[in-house]
Every structure is written in C-alpha cells, then in structure tokens.
Amino acid sequence: MLYYFYQMGARLLKPVHDMAELYQKALQQHLQQYPNSVTRQLLGASTILERDTREYGQPGYDIEQVITDGSNIKVKEVHELDQAFCSLVHFVKDTSNKGRKLLIVAPLSGHYPSLLRDTVLRLLETHDVYLTGWKNARDIPIQDGAFDLDSYIDLLLTFYKHLKQDFVVVAVCQPTVPVVISTVLAEQFNLAPKPNAIVLMGGPIDTRVNPSQVNEFAKSHSIQWFDQNMITVVPSSYAGAGRRVCPGFIMLSGFMSLDPKRHLDSHLKFYENLIQGSGEKIMAHTKFYDEYRSVMDLPADFILQTIDRIFQRHLLPQNEFHWRGYKIDLGNIKQTAILTIEGELDNISPVGQTSSILKLTPSLPESKKQEYFQLGAGHYGIFSGRKWREGVAPTIESFLAKIMASKSKNTKATHKKVAEK
Numbered sequence: 001m002l003y004y005f006y007q008m009g010a011r012l013l014k015p016v017h018d019m020a021e022l023y024q025k026a027l028q029q030h031l032q033q034y035p036n037s038v039t040r041q042l043l044g045a046s047t048i049l050e051r052d053t054r055e056y057g058q059p060g061y062d063i064e065q066v067i068t069d070g071s072n073i074k075v076k077e078v079h080e081l082d083q084a085f086c087s088l089v090h091f092v093k094d095t096s097n098k099g100r101k102l103l104i105v106a107p108l109s110g111h112y113p114s115l116l117r118d119t120v121l122r123l124l125e126t127h128d129v130y131l132t133g134w135k136n137a138r139d140i141p142i143q144d145g146a147f148d149l150d151s152y153i154d155l156l157l158t159f160y161k162h163l164k165q166d167f168v169v170v171a172v173c174q175p176t177v178p179v180v181i182s183t184v185l186a187e188q189f190n191l192a193p194k195p196n197a198i199v200l201m202g203g204p205i206d207t208r209v210n211p212s213q214v215n216e217f218a219k220s221h222s223i224q225w226f227d228q229n230m231i232t233v234v235p236s237s238y239a240g241a242g243r244r245v246c247p248g249f250i251m252l253s254g255f256m257s258l259d260p261k262r263h264l265d266s267h268l269k270f271y272e273n274l275i276q277g278s279g280e281k282i283m284a285h286t287k288f289y290d291e292y293r294s295v296m297d298l299p300a301d302f303i304l305q306t307i308d309r310i311f312q313r314h315l316l317p318q319n320e321f322h323w324r325g326y327k328i329d330l331g332n333i334k335q336t337a338i339l340t341i342e343g344e345l346d347n348i349s350p351v352g353q354t355s356s357i358l359k360l361t362p363s364l365p366e367s368k369k370q371e372y373f374q375l376g377a378g379h380y381g382i383f384s385g386r387k388w389r390e391g392v393a394p395t396i397e398s399f400l401a402k403i404m405a406s407k408s409k410n411t412k413a414t415h416k417k418v419a420e421k
Contacts (some may be wrong), residue, residue: 001224002232002247002250003232003234003235003247004353005419006237006247006249006343007235007237009054012104013053014053014184014253016049016053017053017054018051020046020050020053021050023042024043024047025048027042027043027046028043031043031203037275040274040276040277041275041276043274043276044275045271048267048270048271048274049054049389051289053287054293055292056114056290056293056294056295058114058136058293058294058296059112059114059291060114060121061089061091061114061117062117063075063077063091063117063120063121063124063342065092065122066125067125067201068093068095068125068126069095070082070124071092073094073095074093074094075092075093075094075124076091076092076094077089077090077091077092078090078091078092078234079133080130080162080383081158081159081162082137082298083133083155083158084140084144084145084147084416085134085137085144085147085155085416086132086134086135086155087133088130088131088133088135088162088298089113089125089130089131089132089133090130090132091120091129091130093124093128094221096203098127098128099127099128099168100128100166100167100168100400100404101127101128101130101163101167101168102123102127102128102129102130102167102168102169102170102245103127103130103132103154103159103160103163103167103168103169103170103179103195104116104119104120104123104131104132104134104169104170104172104334105169105171105172105175105179106132106133106134106175106220107172107173107174107220108134108152108174108175108302109173109174109251109252109298110248110251110252110254110255110295110296110298110328111291111294111295111296112134112136112291112294112295113131113132113133113134114291114294114418115291115292115294115384116131116172116383116391117291117384118335118383118384118388118389118410119172119383119384119387119388120384121386122389122393122395123170123393123396126397127168128238130159130163131307131346132155132159132175133297136240136296136297137235137240137243137245137296137297137298137299138235138239138243138244138247138296138297139238139239140225140238140239140240140243141239141240141243142242142243146298146299146301147301147302147303148305148307149178149205149302149303149305149306150300150305150323150324152178152302153178153181153182153185153323155398156178156179156182157182157185157186157191157192157199158192159320160182160186160193160194160195161192161193162316163193163194164193166196167193167195167196168185168196168197168198168199168400168403169183169195169197169199169394170198170199170200171198171199171201171203172200172201172202172203173202173203173204173348173379174203174204174306174347175202175203176200176202176203176204176205176342176357176414177203177204177310177316179198179200180198180200180205180316180330180333180357181316181323181328182331182334183195183198183333183336184329184332185323185326185328186330186336186338187332187333187334188324188329188335192325194335194336195335195336196337196403196404196407197336197337197338197339197368197399197400197403198338198404199338199339199340199341199381199396199399199400200338200339200340200341200354200357201340201341201392202342202343202348202349202352202379202382202383203348203349203353203354204310204311204349204353204354204359205316205317205352205353205354205356205357206284206314206316206317206356206360207310207311207314207349207350207353207362208317209350209353209356210313210351210352210353211349211350212347212348212349212350214258214348215311215348215349217385217415218311218312219311219312223304223307223308223312225278226303226307227300227304227367228306230246230250230252230303230402231244231245231246231285231300231303231304232245232247233245234244234297236404240297243299243300244299244300244301244413245297245299245300246297246298246299246300246303247297248295248296248297248298249295250369250385251295251298252292252293252295255292258347258348259292259347266289268286270282270285271280273285276379279286281382288399288406303375309321316328316330317356317360319331330357330360330361331361331362331363332363333361333363333364334363334364334366335364335369335401336364337364337369337370337377337401337403338357338358338361338364338368338369338370339355339369339370339371339372339395339396339399340354340355340358340370340371340372341353341371341372341382341392341396342354342371342372342373342374342382343373343374343377343378343379343381343382344373344374344375345376345377345378345381346377346378346379346382347378347379348379349379351373355371358371367406368403368414370399372392372395374387374391374392377391377392393396404409
C-alpha cells in the first residue's frame with residue numbers, strides 16, 4: 001500500500017508542479033522586461049515549488065572528456081558486463097596511456113551511482129576507471145530472482161575476474177564491507193584475482209565505534225520492524241511488479257531527516273540567491289540537489305540482510321561473517337594494501353568506523369596500511385567537491401602510486417632471485 005500512496009501523492013502534486021513550471025517560465029520572461037524585486041521574489045518562490053514537486057529521474061554520467069596532463073581526452077561510456085541488478089561501466093579514454101585499472105564500487109543505498117560523478121571524473125585523470133552501475137530494483141523483473149548481500153559479493157567477484165589483474169578498488173560508504181569480504185575470498189580462497197589495494201571511504205566496517213544517529217536507529221529497531229515499515233511491493237505499473245523493495249523515497253526521507261536544519265538553511269539561501277541572481281551559487285545548489293533527490297529502490301533482501309549482519313550483529317569485525325559456507329577471517333588479508341578515508345564531520349559513518357579495519361587485519365604489514373582524515377568534510381565531502389578534489393583524491397593517488405612502486409620493486413627482486421638460481 002505504501003507505494004500506492006506515494007504514487008497517489010505524486011499524481012495529486014502533478015498539476016501543482018505544472019502550474020509552478022508555467023509561472024516560472026512566464027516570470028523569467030517578465031523579469032527580462034521588468035527587473036524588479038517583486039518579480040524576483042515570485043520567480044524564486046515558483047522555482048522552489050517547481051523543484052519540490054518534481055519527480056527526479058535517473059541522471060546521466062555526462063562524462064565526455066577529461067583533462068590529463070593538460071590535454072583534453074575524449075571519454076566513452078561502455079557497459080562491459082550487464083548483470084540483472086548491476087552493469088560494469090567502463091569510462092574508456094581515447095588514449096594509449098589509460099593508467100592502472102581502478103574499480104569504483106558505488107553505494108547501493110538509495111542514490112544512483114551517478115552521485116559519484118565527481119569521484120569518477122577526478123580519478124579518471126590518472127586511472128582507467130570502472131564503476132558499478134546499479135539498477136533501480138523497481139525496473140528489474142521478478143523473474144530475474146532475488147538479490148541480497150551474498151549476491152552483492154558474488155557480483156564483486158565476477159567483476160574482479162573480468163578485470164583479471166593489477167587493479168585497485170575504491171569503495172564509497174556502504175560497499176566497504178562487501179569489498180573487504182571479497183578481498184578475503186580472493187586472498188584466502190583464490191575465488192577471484194585479488195586487488196593490489198583497496199581504498200575504503202566513509203564506510204560501516206565497525207558501527208560499534210563512535211555510533212551515529214543512523215547506527216543507533218538500526219540497533220533500536222528489530223528486523224521485523226524494518227520489514228513492516230520500510231519494505232513494500234512494486235506496483236504493476238513498473239517492470240519489477242511484485243518485487244519486494246525498500247523504496248527510494250523512503251531512503252531520501254531518511255537522508256533528509258539526518259540533518260533537516262542543514263537542508264532548510266540550504267533552501268533559504270537558495271531562495272535568497274534566486275532573488276539576487278547569484279548564478280554560480282544557484283547552479284551549485286541545483287547540481288547537488290538534482291542528484292541528491294534522484295533516488296532508486298533497493299532489493300528488500302539486500303537491505304534487510306545488511307541491517308542484520310552489519311549494523312545489528314556486527315559480524316565482520318567479530319570475524320563471524322560467513323559467505324556461502326566460507327568463514328571470513330580478516331587475518332587472511334596479507335597482501336592487499338588498505339587506505340581508509342574518513343571525514344571530520346561525517347554523520348553517517350563517523351570517524352573511527354572505517355579506520356577500524358587497520359586494527360582488524362593483523363597479518364597485513366604496516367607499510368601497506370594508511371589512514372587519512374579530511375578536516376571539515378562531511379559524508380559527501382570525502383568523495384565530491386573541493387575537499388575531495390584537493391585533499392582526498394591526491395592522497396589516494398599518492399598511496400596507490402607508492403603501493404604499485406613497491407609491488408614493481410618486489411617483482412623485479414623476485415625475478416632476479418629466480419635468474420640467479
């Protein structure tokens with residue numbers, strides 16, 4: 001019923017949106033002839049009403065070129081592996097010097113993977129970038145089967161096999177846990193090629209450390225509560241009719257509720273900028289919220305299993321996580337280097353939760369571990385915006401360059417010993 005109420009509300013708001021859009025266009029023309037404060041105020045109000053009643057669809061990546069060493073390089077978006085719930089998106093640069101293979105694992109937490117556009121664009125300058133292109137669960141036919149946390153790990157192993165060797169993985173937020181698990185499976189059980197390094201950014205490795213509002217909420221409600229209050233069935237108007245999902249509109253309301261004052265202040269400033277005609281600030285606001293409000297449905301099995309295993313029972317940090325009969329022992333990560341990234345103001349995965357992995361991997365040499373703390377950055381600031389581009393990204397590049405240089409040195413030394421024998 002939840003989905004039907006949402007659709008009903010959207011239909012009731014459609015005439016309001018259309019009217020606001022008409023007023024907006026008329027006032028824009030009027031403002032050109034009569035630039036006065038009253039017209040600006042009316043235009044600001046109609047713009048906000050139009051945006052607040054709009055249905056936001058899936059954004060595109062819109063990455064057609066990248067600047068590398070001062071040159072503009074054309075980029076082509078290629079979907080190399082198309083799976084039911086996710087495709088492997090390859091941003092192919094039109095150059096012979098593409099750089100090392102780097103897989104960005106986007107969070108499956110409500111937003112489309114295009115939320116990481118800034119992440120892709122910056123890392124594309126120096127690497128050959130792949131991205132997990134998650135699909136909206138409401139558009140996946142029920143005949144394609146279920147998808148849970150174990151399926152997520154299956155998918156990562158499939159992508160590792162496709163990349164074959166000499167690749168690194170960057171996990172943003174939620175996927176830090178499945179990336180760690182897939183690394184153990186690659187190292188300990190040789191189920192896929194292992195990454196040379198993994199970069200874990202603002203993720204829930206151990207949510208017992210410095211728990212956030214999100215963590216407390218997950219702990220204070222039973223799985224049955226989440227099932228009854230967050231899970232619904234996709235209506236017949238979508239391709240995924242009958243599939244159990246956690247709707248994107250529920251996830252969005254949850255994101256907003258974490259810091260409602262910040263979003264209210266942002267909208268008030270947006271209104272002021274519309275009145276003043278501050279073009280650059282208006283563009284920055286619309287760019288962020290167009291992406292932020294574009295949400296997708298999540299498979300019910302995946303979200304419930306994630307809450308249970310990661311946020312409630314904390315199986316990974318206690319070395320009690322099992323995947324399809326395999327016991328995940330973090331002590332078996334011995335070669336894959338680890339860099340953790342945390343933001344000072346992160347209210348979703350606070351400081352300490354991600355970097356806890358460094359203490360949980362005793363067999364990995366300290367020379368292959370590093371943590372980075374970004375001052376003044378919230379959750380989104382560690383993978384998007386100025387602090388990401390100027391602070392976090394260079395740290396990642398420096399760390400990966402160091403690891404690859406060390407790997408190359410060790411390989412040469414091994415070859416020399418073999419030759420001497």
